[in-house]
Amino acid sequence: MLGWTDDRKLADVLPDKEAKALTKALGYVTCHDLLEHTPRAWSRHGSGVLAEDALEGDMITCVGEVIAVREFHTRDGKTVTRLTINDGRTVFTASFFNSAYVTRLLRQGSKAMFSGKLKFYRGEPQLQHPDFLILPGPGEKAAGSLKAFTLYGDPDEQLRDLDFVPIYPATAKMASWRIMAAIRHILRTLDPVPEPLGEVPAGHVSFDEAIRGVHFPGPEGPEPHLERLKYNEALTLGLVMALRRLETLRRTAPALPPVEDGHRTRLLSGLPFELTDGQRTVIAELEQDLSQGEPMSRLLQGEVGSGKTVVSLVAMLQAVDAGRQCALLAPTEVLVAQHARTLTGLYTGVKIVALTGSMPVAAKRQALLDIVSGEADIVVGTHALIQDTVEFFDLGLVVVDEQHRFGVEQRARLRAKGRDGKTPHLLVMTATPIPRTIAMTVFGDLEVSTLRELPDGRRPIESVVVPEYKPAWVRRAITRIGEEVEAGRQAYVVCPRIDGEGGVLEVFDILGRGPFRNFVVGYLHGRMSGEEKDSVMSRFAAGEIHILVATTVIEVGVDVPNATVMLIREAENFGVSQLHQLRGRVGRGGHASLCIFHTLAEENSEADRRIRDVAATSDGFQLAELDLIHRQEGDVLGTSQSGTTRTVRLLNLLEDYAIIERATSDAAVLVGRHPLLAQRLVLEIDRTDREFLEKS
Numbered sequence: 001m002l003g004w005t006d007d008r009k010l011a012d013v014l015p016d017k018e019a020k021a022l023t024k025a026l027g028y029v030t031c032h033d034l035l036e037h038t039p040r041a042w043s044r045h046g047s048g049v050l051a052e053d054a055l056e057g058d059m060i061t062c063v064g065e066v067i068a069v070r071e072f073h074t075r076d077g078k079t080v081t082r083l084t085i086n087d088g089r090t091v092f093t094a095s096f097f098n099s100a101y102v103t104r105l106l107r108q109g110s111k112a113m114f115s116g117k118l119k120f121y122r123g124e125p126q127l128q129h130p131d132f133l134i135l136p137g138p139g140e141k142a143a144g145s146l147k148a149f150t151l152y153g154d155p156d157e158q159l160r161d162l163d164f165v166p167i168y169p170a171t172a173k174m175a176s177w178r179i180m181a182a183i184r185h186i187l188r189t190l191d192p193v194p195e196p197l198g199e200v201p202a203g204h205v206s207f208d209e210a211i212r213g214v215h216f217p218g219p220e221g222p223e224p225h226l227e228r229l230k231y232n233e234a235l236t237l238g239l240v241m242a243l244r245r246l247e248t249l250r251r252t253a254p255a256l257p258p259v260e261d262g263h264r265t266r267l268l269s270g271l272p273f274e275l276t277d278g279q280r281t282v283i284a285e286l287e288q289d290l291s292q293g294e295p296m297s298r299l300l301q302g303e304v305g306s307g308k309t310v311v312s313l314v315a316m317l318q319a320v321d322a323g324r325q326c327a328l329l330a331p332t333e334v335l336v337a338q339h340a341r342t343l344t345g346l347y348t349g350v351k352i353v354a355l356t357g358s359m360p361v362a363a364k365r366q367a368l369l370d371i372v373s374g375e376a377d378i379v380v381g382t383h384a385l386i387q388d389t390v391e392f393f394d395l396g397l398v399v400v401d402e403q404h405r406f407g408v409e410q411r412a413r414l415r416a417k418g419r420d421g422k423t424p425h426l427l428v429m430t431a432t433p434i435p436r437t438i439a440m441t442v443f444g445d446l447e448v449s450t451l452r453e454l455p456d457g458r459r460p461i462e463s464v465v466v467p468e469y470k471p472a473w474v475r476r477a478i479t480r481i482g483e484e485v486e487a488g489r490q491a492y493v494v495c496p497r498i499d500g501e502g503g504v505l506e507v508f509d510i511l512g513r514g515p516f517r518n519f520v521v522g523y524l525h526g527r528m529s530g531e532e533k534d535s536v537m538s539r540f541a542a543g544e545i546h547i548l549v550a551t552t553v554i555e556v557g558v559d560v561p562n563a564t565v566m567l568i569r570e571a572e573n574f575g576v577s578q579l580h581q582l583r584g585r586v587g588r589g590g591h592a593s594l595c596i597f598h599t600l601a602e603e604n605s606e607a608d609r610r611i612r613d614v615a616a617t618s619d620g621f622q623l624a625e626l627d628l629i630h631r632q633e634g635d636v637l638g639t640s641q642s643g644t645t646r647t648v649r650l651l652n653l654l655e656d657y658a659i660i661e662r663a664t665s666d667a668a669v670l671v672g673r674h675p676l677l678a679q680r681l682v683l684e685i686d687r688t689d690r691e692f693l694e695k696s
């Protein structure tokens with residue numbers, strides 16, 4: 001947690017057996033680990049809990065006296081023990097099935113604590129199979145499922161003052177009660193926790209109160225404590241980003257003001273289309289940024305097909321006009337080849353060089369030579385560009401396409417390739433829209449430009465879902481593809497795998513011999529060499545291949561305007577944003593386009609609903625939010641990480657807008673006033689968290 005940790009080993013504070021069991025069940029070693037185990041719910045505690053405001057389904061905990069015990073048998077032979085309990089205000093019943101244990105322990109007159117889910121039976125409050133703890137009289141031993149409390153002293157005393165009882169995420173071997181008892185004990189032995197920033201942020205409870213209160217809230221309930229802990233999480237993100245920004249600001253970049261009559265001007269005056277208003281605005285922003293001696297760090301997010309490439313080319317030519325080189329980093333070899341083609345297609349006046357890992361040695365050597373000598377104006381490449389062996393003559397601008405495939409670190413390594421200690425400007429582009437809160441937190445070190453509109457004349461893509469259980473629809477889909485190709489268009493068929501049933505190779509074989517035998521069918525997948533892939537892509541781009549059967553290698557950025565229909569086989573294998581990205585491969589020319597989502601998923605299953613959601617909207621921003629709701633943040637950011645980090649444990653990056661906004665601005669102030677304190681706080685963040693942030 002920001003600015004604080006409790007390094008005491010569980011074994012030093014808790015009874016040996018409990019410490020071992022906690023480590024085994026939950027993997028925790030230090031007290032800090034356990035204190036971060038936040039309750040998933042809180043139940044009201046104390047006499048009178050079953051009052052008016054309790055609802056069916058609430059977790060209820062109370063202390064009461066057993067005033068009657070009744071036993072009877074159900075028709076199917078179960079023994080039911082029904083206790084009548086009076087907690088001083090309400091009389092309720094607790095039922096247990098086949099529990100000799102209960103009958104032995106709980107007698108009339110027993111005083112006990114009960115905890116369970118509330119039900120109303122004929123209007124009477126009832127707990128079924130509640131956990132319980134018999135509170136021992138003087139000289140007696142406590143018993144029941146809540147016995148863990150007796151390990152830490154008088155249970156009655158431990159539980160007496162609680163307003164709420166925390167309910168923890170638990171396992172079969174480690175019940176919530178044992179966790180609660182251990183945490184209660186750890187908190188009692190914990191010294192007051194200092195405020196990480198020196199003073200309590202206005203309007204919040206203190207950090208010390210929050211750490212304790214999130215487990216055992218007073219009458220105010222858990223909310224203010226949760227808010228404070230979330231604020232700390234947001235502040236952590238804010239500090240990381242603000243420091244990153246500061247770090248960039250300390251550097252200088254080459255100022256690259258536009259020149260009067262250069263390549264940039266020639267490109268702009270010779271474009272085969274009208275730029276959209278959005279493109280013009282972003283081009284102006286970039287022009288302004290590049291003219292400065294501070295490094296630009298800008299994120300360009302734009303709907304699939306919104307025309308980001310040409311925008312980046314305008315910026316790159318501004319840099320070339322100023323005598324610098326540019327690097328365009330793309331995630332796949334297919335995309336590199338395509339970018340090289342597209343850039344050349346848009347403008348031929350500069351030298352564009354491609355660099356990928358799988359290039360033949362001689363070609364690679366030549367490319368490296370062109371790069372280091374300054375011969376190459378624009379270098380388009382994959383990860384290969386990041387290698388140490390790649391030296392630029394004078395790199396002025398780095399463009400990263402489909403940024404979610406690259407991490408901060410990779411960006412930084414390419415950016416370190418500037419000359420004379422100057423930092424190149426940076427433009428990252430993504431077609432995965434980023435909700436505002438995410439933009440503020442995880443991408444908080446970047447300025448954001450957005451392209452919302454698609455170029456004129458674009459027709460929206462029609463989407464249909466074709467489930468396997470409607471064979472006639474599947475046949476119709478295949479016919480539709482044939483019709484498109486007959487009409488001179490092209491098609492993609494996307495498969496979730498290369499080999500096996502429904503894989504690229506099989507589908508290629510079946511379609512090529514069967515329904516599409518009169519067309520040229522090609523295939524593309526990740527196991528092919530760079531050269532093979534490149535050749536297939538160029539033939540497809542040239543219209544020589546009519547139908548391309550491929551894996552998701554074509555997911556990002558591939559641009560063949562004549563392709564108007566896509567069939568995604570077994571769409572249940574793909575996530576929301578992946579489907580959206582895939583679909584974006586069609587609808588890029590002036591023709592009406594169609595995306596067919598084939599699925600094996602059962603009707604109304606989660607996958608089925610996800611696919612229907614994607615089919616129902618083409619608004620990338622709406623889909624991004626949908627995606628966030630269904631998945632962990634980490635995945636949305638395209639990292640393989642599960643997203644379960646310590647830093648964003650409680651904070652909901654989508655919903656906690658107010659907290660994030662406040663913390664982000666507080667972080668900026670802190671970094672401005674006390675950069676050293678900010679640095680120290682951030683240094684203490686857990687290592688795994690730092691990795692998460694680096695990858696985003």
Ligand code: ADP
Pocket residue numbers: 273274275276279302303304305306307308309310431455456557559561588
């Ligand atoms: P993305 O933003 O998904 O990377 P691209 O840059 O690949 O999109 O652009 C998609 C297609 O739209 C390309 O064929 C490109 O030449 C074309 N295009 C870009 N801007 C315009 C425009 N203003 N008018 C018409 N077509 C455009």
Ligand code: MG
Pocket residue numbers: 308309401557
């Ligand atoms: Mg693109």
